[in-house]
Each structure stands twice: as C-alpha cells, then as structure tokens.
Amino acid sequence: MAEEAKNVVVLGAGVMGGQIAALLACAGHKVHLLDLPLAGDEAGRARQGLEKTLANRPPAFYLAEMAQRIQLGSLEDxxxxxxxxxxxxxxxxxNAPKRALLARLEPYLHDGLIISSNTSGLSIAELARGRSPEFCRRFLGVHFFNPPRYMKLVEVIPGSDTEPAIVQQMVDFLAGELGKGVVCGRDTPNFIGNRLWVFAACDMLQRMERDGLSVAEVDALTGPLMGRPPSATLRVCDIVGLDTVAHVAETSYEGLPEDPWRSLFALPAFYRRMLEENLLGAKVNAGFYRKAEAGIESLDLDTFDYQPLQKVELGALESALSERSPERRLRALWNDSGPWGQLGRAHLMAVLSYAAEHAADIAGDIGQIDQAMCWGFNWALGPFELWDLFGVEEVVSGLEANQQRVPDLAAQLLDVGETHFYHEKGAFSPTRLRRESWQPPADDWDKLAAERAIWSNDGAYLVELDEGLGALVFSGKMNVLGPAALEAVHHAVDTAPFTGLVLAGAGSLFSVGADLKHVAKLVDESDWAGLEAFVAAFQEAVQALRYASFPVVAALRGLVLGGGCEFALGAAGRVATAELGMGLVETKVGLIPGSGGCMEMARRGASDIGVAFETIFTGNFSDSAFQAQAWGLLGADDEIVFAEGQLLKRAAARLRSLFATGYCANTLDGVEVTGDEGLALLHERIDADRAAGQLSEHDVVVGRGLARVLTGGGGARRQVEERDLLDLEREVFLQLCGTKRTRERIAHMLHTGKPLKN
Structure with a gap:
C-alpha cells in the first residue's frame, strides 16, 4: 500500500463491513463499500448498510459527515x-460465499494490491483453495474485533503462501496508522483470541452445569477478582450474543477433532435451551441477564425465570476486590483455601494448561497469545503472564496433585532449568523450546515513566526527552490539578533547562481537571480568600505556560476535562489521540471555567459567541478528538493521531516544527468581546430554554454568569485586556461557589461521580 491515502474496497456492508469502512474513512482513506444490488438500485444494500452503521451506538464514525468519504456500489461491479x-x-x-466472491477478484490483480478476509475463524487455506499463486501470495486474514473503532486487537493470519513483506506491510499499517494492537496468529480454527476466550467460557459453562452455579456466582468469580473486566463471562456472552458464542464453540468443536480438550466445546443442555427459547442476550434484552423496570435481573437456570440480581458473598475474598492491583487479586484467589478459591484455581489451571498445550499451534509465540487476550478481551494478564505470576512449578504441582496432565511446554521449560516463561527481555519459545529475545511493542509513552523524573512533587514531575526537549507530566489520582501541580508548572517555566516542553498526563489520561475536593473544602470552610487565591494561582499557571519563553505542546489522550482542558487550550499547540474525551465540564457542578477557559473560547468564538457558549454551557465532553475540533477545543492545525504509541513522538515533532518556523514567545494581546449585542443573544437563548422546561432556575444563574464573562460583561463590542477577562472569570466563579445549589452540585459529584440537576 502506498504512503498516501489508501484506496480501500470493502466487500460486504454488514455489521463488520460497514464499521471497517467507517474506521478507514475516518482515518482519511478513500473507501468503496460494495454489497448486493436491490431492484432498481445498484447500491441499495450498501446504502442500507451505511445507514445502519451511521445509527450504531456507540458511534462507528467520529463525525457523521465522515460517511460522505465512502463511495457506495454493487458487488456486481x-x-x-x-x-x-x-x-x-x-x-x-x-466458506462458500466467501470463496465465490474471492474467485471473482482474480481478473483485477495488480501490483501493490493486498486482499484480506475479515473472517473471525475460518481457514485461510480453505478460503484460498483453488486461487492462483499470484492471488495467494497477496492474500491473508485480517480479523478486526467488533466494534472495530473501539477494539484494539486485530489478528493477522498469513496463509502458507502469503508473501512475508505483505504481512509486515499490513502489520505496520494497522499498528502505525490505525493504532491497533496487532498479533500474528496461525491458520487454526478461531485463531488466537476467540479460540482461547471460548475455551475459558466453555470451561465455566461446564462447571456451571456440573456444580449448580448461578449466573451471578460465575460472573463474580470470573470478573475483576480474576483480572478480567466486570463483564466477566456471562455478561460477555450476552453482549456478543449467545448464538455467536455458540457458533465459535461449534467451530472449535468441529475444526479440532484431535484436540484433547475437544469435549469441553460441547455446549451444556441449559445453554442449548436458551438458544431454543431465543434468549440470545443483549440484542433481545434476554440472555443470562435482562433489564427490567426494577433493575437488572439474572436467569435462574432451575426455573428459567428471571430474578432480581443478588450480590454474591465471596467470603474471605471480599477484601481482595478492593485491591487495585490485579496481580494481588489473582494471588488472593489462587491462595484461597475455600470453595471459591478451589473453583477459581481449577478454572485458571484449565485455561493455563490449554494455552500452554496449544501455544505452538495457534501462534508459536507466547507474547502474541498474551497480547491477544489483553487487547481483545481486557484481561489484565495473559495466560503465560499468569503462569509466571503463580509460578510454573506451583501450577505444575497443582496439576499433578489433581492428577491432571501437565502440558509438554511447561514440563520442557522446567526440564531445561527455566522457572518462568518471561525473563527480562526474553521469552520461552513454544516452538524452539528455548529462551529467545522478545520485547513488548515499543511505546514512546514509556519515556514519561515517573522513574525517569529529574524533578517531582505531589502533583507532577519533569522528564528529560531528546534534543533539549522535556515533558511536564501531571500525576496523581486521575491527574487532578491541585496546588502542587500549579507549583510544578511554574517550576518548569522558570527553571527547567529545556528549549521546548511537552505537557502530558501520567497513565492513560491527561487530567480530569482542578482538584474539586480542594475547592469544596475551601467553600465548606468559607475560606473565600483561600479560594480566590487558588483560582488566581490556577489562572497564573495557565498563563505562565501560554507566555513561556519556549513552546509548549500538549499531548492529549484519554480525558482532558475542566482545568486540564484549560491548560491544553493555553498551549502553543496540541497533538491528540483520536479517541479523546475533551471538554469544559464545569457547568455540571454549577460553575464556569475559571482559569482562562472562558477567555480562550471567547477569543476563538468571537465571530459566533453562541457556539462558544454552547460548548461550555452544556458541560459535555467530546467522544473523539474530531468532535473536540468541531467544538473549537482543538484548532484546525492541531494534529490528531490514531496510534497512541505515536503521540509523544508527534508532540515532539510539533515542537521541532515550531522551532523550524521561528517560534517567538506569545505577547499579551486583547480579546474581542461582543458586549451587549452578544449578551442579549445569549440571554434570549437561556430564556427560551428555561421556558421550554430544559433548564432549572440554577441553570439560568450559571448560564447568565457564563454569558456575562464571554461577552466581557456587556457594553460595546470591543477589545478587552486578558487580565480584565480573567478577573471577571474569577469573580463569577467565586460568586457561583457561594450559592447553595452549586455547593449541592459539587457535593453530589464528589459523592456519586454524577451531576445533580437542581
């Protein structure tokens, strides 16, 4: 594939085809989406598929207008x-329809063409049977997980004749341009992720029937306690669809006649009954769970009636659930001598044994297997990481004590004197039976690790990057911004020995904003002088970055909320990941942005103050960087990247480009405000929404305060000094903090994590 925008043809506009087309169109590629014609409309089915994709929730497109990049057509042409x-x-x-369609591609083969199937588990060799050598060398499996926009994992499955350079080209494109976690598997039924996940699910389904376990008990055991997501086992079945899970299990059963574990893929009687009674999961609101008016109910497998979901008592393991470390939770489960520990240990030993038994067959690389389960199913640790956590010798002893077969791979590892599958930069090869060099996929974000700090306090730390560049990294729980973080900003601006600074957040997010607990404490103590000093210090910190002698580029990912968003707005430039939750959310707690956010949005929205008001007053955050850009929170020249691993690299490149174009520090300039004209317009909008019952009395108070700031307090349309607008921002912020209903909103948010409408 060429370096410029790719020309992609997607054959089939169903659930997966439509979403894959959406992802590639959003990434800027030219996409043709083809499906069967309808009478009188060659592109009819493709159009229907695109319409369904546009209606997807969560959305498949970053912006609905990106669908216009897709050209529709017919499979007949x-x-x-x-x-x-x-x-x-x-x-x-x-197999049959896929093979028939692939055969029709033969006349169109040309240099540079790659052909892939999105099959989730059919044989690549069988799909390619009968095709020409030229076709086979450019054909492979590329399995996107559903939904493609949100799921990190993509499995690449070469055929026996696929050209290695084409495989690498596809891996590089998927990882580097689309930001996917790519694993290469072998051409075996259901490949890596689905094969291992459905084995784990079927093992629990069998134990469920044999031991009389309830729905709630299975998911209590196989969720966070086991280092897996809260959806655990049976909720995942509901989300995926019980019929789809059954198809994957049956594919494994039929396609693996020599597998010693084959019988486990035979679904138990209660599951088959659920299929017969159309209890297929979330898509029909009836599976292992269903939503009722009174709340979530679970299926009683004795009566096949739904009952209110009951909390499961895990005994001594209850305390383990409060552990933040999945390793500690798993170790507590493994060591537990009670019935839950025994059941959990038995299930884990089965999963670990199966992974070790088939590692050579399905991937030939234990790292690929672990990454598939972590990226595709949100397991905290993959099966071979679990072997090492519990200890290979300890797992083997447990299998022997239960008179269960020890996988050859584990026995061979111990025979050559090894004790772990991973060691430093090496991993034990299941095909060569020796330790080989292995490293997880490189992630530049590792350069921001706290261990590399050259200076730190409780709110942030400084890291030295390359070529005179540095990074200021907000840290702490959710990277909230309190006095220490503000102090760190001034330290970076005043004393750091850098020619350019990347502004970032530790972990997977930038910052959720100002320390609301600190604000609430000052309000509760009626320490108005202290509160004003904190808000003023926040404003000064944002301004310090804005007017630093060197350029500052904000590297944005995850959540960029409230005060975090204000810092991002104050930077000289921004680079953001496509999946970004960015917003000025202060109105959700009855406040307005108080640290330059109003000023910056007034500056950006001078030609249409209504848009700036809407962006702030709704208090929403974006569901993508593209939406943040549409709202004016990101500029047209701010870069959006799909690969999170490229974020730091691109931010540093943006700094270098600022140097190359002769960066000069910002100088104080005024902000154009709309005065009485804009104020009247915003008041009219507020009054109309109040009359329509969309706003509470306090919403009106907040809205009028926001309108006052954005329009410079009324008067003539004019230029105002930044300091005057910041003073007005701070004044309204403090006034709102003094109201009873804002205090109630702050308290409710801190207690529940949800906004209060009062």
Missing part, C-alpha cells in the same frame, strides 16, 4: 478493485 490498494472481504461468515 468490481471494477474499483482494479485501482485498489487493499480489498477487504467481509461478507457472511461461511
């Missing part, structure tokens, strides 16, 4: 394949 860089087959998950 494949001429566009002749100009394509990549053709993705995504029709129904059956």
């Amino acid at each position: 494949l001429a566009c394949v002749g100009e394509a860089d990549w053709v993705i087959e995504a029709v129904v998950e059956e």
Whole structure:
C-alpha cells in the first residue's frame, strides 16, 4: 500500500463491513463499500448498510459527515478493485460465499494490491483453495474485533503462501496508522483470541452445569477478582450474543477433532435451551441477564425465570476486590483455601494448561497469545503472564496433585532449568523450546515513566526527552490539578533547562481537571480568600505556560476535562489521540471555567459567541478528538493521531516544527468581546430554554454568569485586556461557589461521580 491515502474496497456492508469502512474513512482513506444490488438500485444494500452503521451506538464514525468519504456500489461491479490498494472481504461468515466472491477478484490483480478476509475463524487455506499463486501470495486474514473503532486487537493470519513483506506491510499499517494492537496468529480454527476466550467460557459453562452455579456466582468469580473486566463471562456472552458464542464453540468443536480438550466445546443442555427459547442476550434484552423496570435481573437456570440480581458473598475474598492491583487479586484467589478459591484455581489451571498445550499451534509465540487476550478481551494478564505470576512449578504441582496432565511446554521449560516463561527481555519459545529475545511493542509513552523524573512533587514531575526537549507530566489520582501541580508548572517555566516542553498526563489520561475536593473544602470552610487565591494561582499557571519563553505542546489522550482542558487550550499547540474525551465540564457542578477557559473560547468564538457558549454551557465532553475540533477545543492545525504509541513522538515533532518556523514567545494581546449585542443573544437563548422546561432556575444563574464573562460583561463590542477577562472569570466563579445549589452540585459529584440537576 502506498504512503498516501489508501484506496480501500470493502466487500460486504454488514455489521463488520460497514464499521471497517467507517474506521478507514475516518482515518482519511478513500473507501468503496460494495454489497448486493436491490431492484432498481445498484447500491441499495450498501446504502442500507451505511445507514445502519451511521445509527450504531456507540458511534462507528467520529463525525457523521465522515460517511460522505465512502463511495457506495454493487458487488456486481468490481471494477474499483482494479485501482485498489487493499480489498477487504467481509461478507457472511461461511466458506462458500466467501470463496465465490474471492474467485471473482482474480481478473483485477495488480501490483501493490493486498486482499484480506475479515473472517473471525475460518481457514485461510480453505478460503484460498483453488486461487492462483499470484492471488495467494497477496492474500491473508485480517480479523478486526467488533466494534472495530473501539477494539484494539486485530489478528493477522498469513496463509502458507502469503508473501512475508505483505504481512509486515499490513502489520505496520494497522499498528502505525490505525493504532491497533496487532498479533500474528496461525491458520487454526478461531485463531488466537476467540479460540482461547471460548475455551475459558466453555470451561465455566461446564462447571456451571456440573456444580449448580448461578449466573451471578460465575460472573463474580470470573470478573475483576480474576483480572478480567466486570463483564466477566456471562455478561460477555450476552453482549456478543449467545448464538455467536455458540457458533465459535461449534467451530472449535468441529475444526479440532484431535484436540484433547475437544469435549469441553460441547455446549451444556441449559445453554442449548436458551438458544431454543431465543434468549440470545443483549440484542433481545434476554440472555443470562435482562433489564427490567426494577433493575437488572439474572436467569435462574432451575426455573428459567428471571430474578432480581443478588450480590454474591465471596467470603474471605471480599477484601481482595478492593485491591487495585490485579496481580494481588489473582494471588488472593489462587491462595484461597475455600470453595471459591478451589473453583477459581481449577478454572485458571484449565485455561493455563490449554494455552500452554496449544501455544505452538495457534501462534508459536507466547507474547502474541498474551497480547491477544489483553487487547481483545481486557484481561489484565495473559495466560503465560499468569503462569509466571503463580509460578510454573506451583501450577505444575497443582496439576499433578489433581492428577491432571501437565502440558509438554511447561514440563520442557522446567526440564531445561527455566522457572518462568518471561525473563527480562526474553521469552520461552513454544516452538524452539528455548529462551529467545522478545520485547513488548515499543511505546514512546514509556519515556514519561515517573522513574525517569529529574524533578517531582505531589502533583507532577519533569522528564528529560531528546534534543533539549522535556515533558511536564501531571500525576496523581486521575491527574487532578491541585496546588502542587500549579507549583510544578511554574517550576518548569522558570527553571527547567529545556528549549521546548511537552505537557502530558501520567497513565492513560491527561487530567480530569482542578482538584474539586480542594475547592469544596475551601467553600465548606468559607475560606473565600483561600479560594480566590487558588483560582488566581490556577489562572497564573495557565498563563505562565501560554507566555513561556519556549513552546509548549500538549499531548492529549484519554480525558482532558475542566482545568486540564484549560491548560491544553493555553498551549502553543496540541497533538491528540483520536479517541479523546475533551471538554469544559464545569457547568455540571454549577460553575464556569475559571482559569482562562472562558477567555480562550471567547477569543476563538468571537465571530459566533453562541457556539462558544454552547460548548461550555452544556458541560459535555467530546467522544473523539474530531468532535473536540468541531467544538473549537482543538484548532484546525492541531494534529490528531490514531496510534497512541505515536503521540509523544508527534508532540515532539510539533515542537521541532515550531522551532523550524521561528517560534517567538506569545505577547499579551486583547480579546474581542461582543458586549451587549452578544449578551442579549445569549440571554434570549437561556430564556427560551428555561421556558421550554430544559433548564432549572440554577441553570439560568450559571448560564447568565457564563454569558456575562464571554461577552466581557456587556457594553460595546470591543477589545478587552486578558487580565480584565480573567478577573471577571474569577469573580463569577467565586460568586457561583457561594450559592447553595452549586455547593449541592459539587457535593453530589464528589459523592456519586454524577451531576445533580437542581
């Protein structure tokens, strides 16, 4: 595929085809989406598929208008394949129709073309049977997990004749441009992720039937306690669809006749009854769980009636659930001598044994297997990381004590004197039976690790990067911004020996904003002087970055909320990941942005103050960087990247580009405000929404305060000094803090994590 925008053809506009087309269109590529024609409308089915994709929740497109990048067509006319860089087959998950469609691509083969199937587990060799050598060398499996926009894992499955350079080209594109976690598997039924997940699910389903476990008990055991997500086992079945899970289990059963564990893939009687009674999960609001008016109910497998979901008592393991470390939770479960520990240990030993038994067959690389389970199913640790956590010798002893077969791979590891599958930068090869060099995928974000700090306090730390660049990293729980973080900003601006600074957040997010607990404490103590000093210090810190002698680029990912958003707005430039929750959310607690956010939005919205008001007053945060850009929180020249691993690299590149274009420190300039004209317009909007019952009395108070700041307090349309606007911002912020209803909103948010409408 060429370096410029790819020309992609997606064959099949169903659930997966439509979403894959959406992802690639959002990434800026030219996409043709083809499906069967309808009478009188060649692109009819493709159009229907696109309409369904546009209606997806969560949304498949970052912005609805990005769908206009997709050209619709018919599978009866494949001429566009002749100009394509990549053709993705995504029709129904059956061999016959896939093979028939792939055969029709032969006349269109040309240099540079890659052809892939999005099959989730069918044989790549079987799909390619009968195709020409030229077709086979450019054909492979590329399995996106559903939904493609949000799921990190993509499995790449080469055929026996696939050209290695094409495999690497696809891996580089998926990881580097789309930001996916890519694993390469072997051409075995259900590949890596689905094969291991459905084994783990079927093992619990069998134990459920044998031991009489309830729905709630299974998920209490196999969720966070086991280092897996809260959706655990049976909620995942509901989300995926019980029929889909059954299809994956049956594919494994039919396709693995020599597998010693094959019988486990046979679904128990209660599961087959659920299929017969159309209890298929979330898509019909009836599976292992259902939503009722009174709340969530679970299926009683004795009566097949739904009952209110009951909390499961885990005894001594209850305290383990409060552990933040998944390793500690898992170790507590493994060491527990009670019935839950025995059951959990038995299930984990089965999963670990199965992974070790088949590692060579399904991947030939234990790292690929672990990454597949972590990226695809949100397991905190993959099976071989679990072997090492519990100790290979300890797991083997447990299997022997239970008179269970010890996997050859584990026995061979111990025979050569090894005790762990991983060690420093090496991993034990399941094919060569020796330790080989292995490293997890490189992530530049590791350069921001706290261990590399050259200075730190309780709110942030400084890290030295390359070529005279540095990074100021907000840290702490959710990277909230309190006095220590503000002090760190001044330290970075005044004393750090850098020519440019990246502003970032530790972990997976930038910052959720100002320390609301600190604000609430000052309000509760009626320490108005202290509160004003804190808000003024926040404003000064943002301004210090804005007017630093060197450029500052904000590297944004995860959540960028409230005061965090204000710092981002104050930077000289921004680079953001596509999946970004960015917003000025202060109105959700009855406040307004108090640290330059109003000023900056007034500056950006001078030509349409209503848009700036709407962005702030709704208190929402974006569901993508593209939406943040549409709201004016990111500029047209701010870069958006799909690969999080590229974020720091691109932020540093943005700093260098600022140097190259002769960066000069900002100088104080005024802000154009709309005065009485804008104030009247915003008051009219507020009054109309109040009359329509959309706003409470206190919403009106907040809205009028915000309108006052954005318009410079009324008067003539004019330029005002930044300091005057910041003073007005701070004045209104303090006034709102003094109201009873804002205090109630702050307290409710701190107690529940949810906004209060009062």
